[in-house]
Amino acid sequence: xxxxxxxxxxxxxxxxxxxLSAKDLSFYYGTFQALYNISLSIAPxxxxxxxxxxGCGKSTFLRTMNRMNEILRNTRVEGELTLDGQDLLxxxxxxxxRRVGMVFQKSNPFPKSIFDNVAYGxxxxxxxxxxxxxxxxxxxxxxxxxxxxxKDKLNKPATALSGGQQQRLCIARALAVEPEVLLxxxxxxxxxxxxxxxxxxxxxxxxxxxxxxxxxxxxxxxxRLADYTGFFFMGKLVEFxxxxxxxxxxxxxxxxxxITGRFG
Amino acid sequence: MSALVETAVYRSVQGVVExxxxxxxxxxxxxxxxxxxxxxxxxxxIGLLALQAPLAADLRLITAAIKINNDLERMGDLSVSxxxxxxxxxREPVIRPSIDIPHIAALAQGMVRKxxxxxxxxxxxxxxSVLASDDAVDNLRTASYHELTSFMENNSxxxxxxxxxxxxxxxxxxxxxxxxxxxxxxxxxxxxxxVRHHNEQRAPVASG
Numbered sequence: 001x002x003x004x005x006x007x008x009x010x011x012x013x014x015x016x017x018x019x020l021s022a023k024d025l026s027f028y029y030g031t032f033q034a035l036y037n038i039s040l041s042i043a044p045x046x047x048x049x050x051x052x053x054x055g056c057g058k059s060t061f062l063r064t065m066n067r068m069n070e071i072l073r074n075t076r077v078e079g080e081l082t083l084d085g086q087d088l089l090x091x092x093x094x095x096x097x098r099r100v101g102m103v104f105q106k107s108n109p110f111p112k113s114i115f116d117n118v119a120y121g122x123x124x125x126x127x128x129x130x131x132x133x134x135x136x137x138x139x140x141x142x143x144x145x146x147x148x149x150x151k152d153k154l155n156k157p158a159t160a161l162s163g164g165q166q167q168r169l170c171i172a173r174a175l176a177v178e179p180e181v182l183l184x185x186x187x188x189x190x191x192x193x194x195x196x197x198x199x200x201x202x203x204x205x206x207x208x209x210x211x212x213x214x215x216x217x218x219x220x221x222x223x224r225l226a227d228y229t230g231f232f233f234m235g236k237l238v239e240f241x242x243x244x245x246x247x248x249x250x251x252x253x254x255x256x257x258x259i260t261g262r263f264g
Numbered sequence: 265m266s267a268l269v270e271t272a273v274y275r276s277v278q279g280v281v282e283x284x285x286x287x288x289x290x291x292x293x294x295x296x297x298x299x300x301x302x303x304x305x306x307x308x309x310i311g312l313l314a315l316q317a318p319l320a321a322d323l324r325l326i327t328a329a330i331k332i333n334n335d336l337e338r339m340g341d342l343s344v345s346x347x348x349x350x351x352x353x354x355r356e357p358v359i360r361p362s363i364d365i366p367h368i369a370a371l372a373q374g375m376v377r378k379x380x381x382x383x384x385x386x387x388x389x390x391x392x393s394v395l396a397s398d399d400a401v402d403n404l405r406t407a408s409y410h411e412l413t414s415f416m417e418n419n420s421x422x423x424x425x426x427x428x429x430x431x432x433x434x435x436x437x438x439x440x441x442x443x444x445x446x447x448x449x450x451x452x453x454x455x456x457x458x459v460r461h462h463n464e465q466r467a468p469v470a471s472g
Contacts, residue, residue, distance in 0.1 A: 223315040248314040 019181060019211040020065060020088070020100075025058055025079035027069065034060045036235045037079065042181070043142040047203060047212040049226035049243070050218055053263070056232040058215045062183050065213065066100040067093050081221040083181070098125065101179035101210075105186035107166035109158035109173075114141075114150050117158045117169055136176050143209065144172035145202040164195025168202065175206065183208075184214040188221065200225050219259055223247045231255045265301045266380045268294060269336045272343035273376055273439060279350030280432055288354075291347035298340035305333045307358040321453075332383060335442040335449075339376065342435045342442075349428045349435075359425045361415040363408040365432060371401050372436045375443035382447060388454040394447035395459070401440040408433045417419040 018041035027035035035046045042048050050058040064077060070093065081088045088096060099148045100123075109117050118137040127133060137154070141147040146168040150161070158169055167187060174182055184203075188196040203212055203225060216222050222229050223243060230240040231254070239252045250256050257263050272291050281286035309330045310316060318326055375394050382390035409430065416426045448460050 220317050223317070244311055244315060248310065 003208075005254055007062060017044060018042060018082075019084065020213075021080075021082045021085075022061075022064075023080040023082075025061075025077070025081055027057075027064055027078075028076040029072070030074045034235050035064070038237050040146055040230060040237060040240050042211060042213055043228060044211050046227040047207060047214065047225055047232065049222035050213070050230045050232055051217075051222050051257070052217045052232035054217075057235040058230075058232040059185055061232065062185055062213060062215045063102075063217075065181070065183055066102050067096050068102065071159050075256045092188060098177055098182040099179055099185060101174035102183045102185070103167070103170050103174055103187050105189055107163060107170050107190070109161070109166050111157065113155045114161070115154040116171060118172050118176050121173060122246055126175060134255065138170075140172040140176040141169075143175050143202065143206050144168045145198055145205075162195075164191050164198060167191060167195070167199060171199070171202065175209070179210055181211045181213065184212065186215055186217060189217060196221070221232065233258070265296065265305060265336055266383075268298050268301070268382065269339050269343070270373075270376055272298065272340050272347075273373055274348035276343040276350060277314070277365075277373065277436070280327050280353060281366050281369070283350070283358075285351055285354045288347035288350040291343050295340055295344050298337060302333055302337040306330060308324050324453045324456065328383075328449040330448050332446050335445045339439050339442045340441050341459060346432050346435050349432050353428055356425050356428075357422070359415075359419070359422045359429075361411055361426060361429065363411050363429065363430065363433065364404070365409065365436075368401060368404045368408070368433060368436050371397060371404070372440040375401070375440050375447075379446040379450065381442040382450045383453070386450070386454050386463065388451055391447040391450040391454070394443055398440055398444045401437055405433055405437040 020042040021040075023039050025035060025038040026033060038057075038061060050062065052058045060069065064081065065088070067088070069075050069077075077089060083091070083096070083099060088100075109119060112120070115137055118140050119133045122133050122136055127136075138147060138151075141150060146165060149165060150156075150169075158166065161169060167190075169195075171182075171187070188199050191199065200221065203214070206212070214222075214225065226243045228240065229243045229246040231238045231246065231250075231252075233254055239246065239250055239255045241251070245251075246255060247259060250259065275287040276291045277282055279291065309326050312326055316322075350394055375397050378390050378397075379394045381387065382394065412426050412430050412433075416423045419426070448458075451457055451459050
């Protein structure tokens with residue numbers, strides 16, 4: 001850890017090599033404004049975590065990054081959002097979701113075999129060559145730290161796996177199409193500490209493959225895992241900085257109050 | 265850090281015993297490095313506390329490391345003080361009161377080495393042996409105090425040198441105290457017990 005970083009006001013907001021970049025991004029559910037002028041950059045091959053109380057907008061922001069909110073009626077986005085400098089909001093939505101994968105709070109395996117779950121993304125993208133699919137399934141399950149547990153029962157239904165295994169399967173399924181960004185919305189909140197640790201370890205490992213953005217209620221998870229942490233409150237990004245600065249010496253009083261449990 | 269401080273203690277004592285100004289100079293030169301390491305080690309420890317929420321043995325290791333770090337830096341300062349005395353004594357006429365600085369120094373250095381070895385090897389028996397030596401050093405310091413007092417009464421022209429030797433003895437005794445602190449921290453680290461201030465029974469967390 002570089003001591004010079006501590007307390008430095010440098011915020012990774014305007015990175016030249018940002019993977020994702022938001023500028024003055026606002027979001028509305030009907031007349032309710034859920035996000036207010038969010039500007040930030042997501043650094044490539046890093047883990048960025050968003051924390052904040054329920055309803056603060058962190059999940060809304062995450063879902064905006066792969067246009068998941070569009071399926072809701074009467075919603076509206078304002079401002080800029082770019083992926084590698086390209087306008088993400090104007091991009092073909094299928095392309096966005098192939099490049100930006102998502103894993104949800106509740107594991108949601110398809111009612112198919114373990115193999116078919118992981119192969120699903122490749123097949124809908126037109127890849128049917130068996131050797132290629134098999135190789136991708138093994139590789140993805142290995143990255144998701146699940147391969148050794150399931151390699152002898154790939155044809156068993158995915159729903160028979162434990163909760164932690166199902167969540168790792170969902171991560172494997174997302175990784176199979178080699179996304180450039182992986183978004184995770186509370187991926188461990190339904191898991192026990194051991195299953196949580198496995199997910200955290202695998203996320204740390206796959207940083208080299210993809211850029212990770214995680215929303216978590218668990219501040220310690222953000223502290224352990226993330227390179228950068230953003231604190232959302234009432235639809236605003238209060239503070240965004242190096243994780244160690246955020247948890248050791250935050251610049252904003254609201255951040256300090258939230259992470260020390262003195263809120264409200 | 266441990267090696268640098270151990271070396272500083274050794275060199276400062278040799279500076280006094282051998283009237284070696286060069287060794288004393290090296291102690292002064294290395295002080296900045298020790299101070300820098302103190303900052304870096306604390307920074308690393310605080311980062312681990314802030315981000316990893318360590319528990320049980322991990323928590324004891326980090327809190328022990330922070331305290332030991334502090335004791336080591338203080339020993340570094342005391343070595344500097346001894347080295348400064350050494351450099352002054354080189355320029356002054358030799359006096360020969362019957363105090364055994366090499367013996368006190370050997371005891372104190374032995375305690376430092378054992379305390380640090382006990383930390384590295386998590387050896388609670390070795391740590392306890394350090395605690396047992398502290399009284400011997402204290403007794404030698406008291407004896408030296410009396411000896412130097414009567415020496416000064418009889419040799420009033422040599423009071424400055426005698427005072428310097430008294431300072432050296434006192435600093436060695438302080439170094440032994442810091443070694444004792446480290447040994448106590450090792451016992452806390454390995455056994456989870458707090459033996460400070462002669463309380464053998466105290467457990468850090470009330471059980472039952």
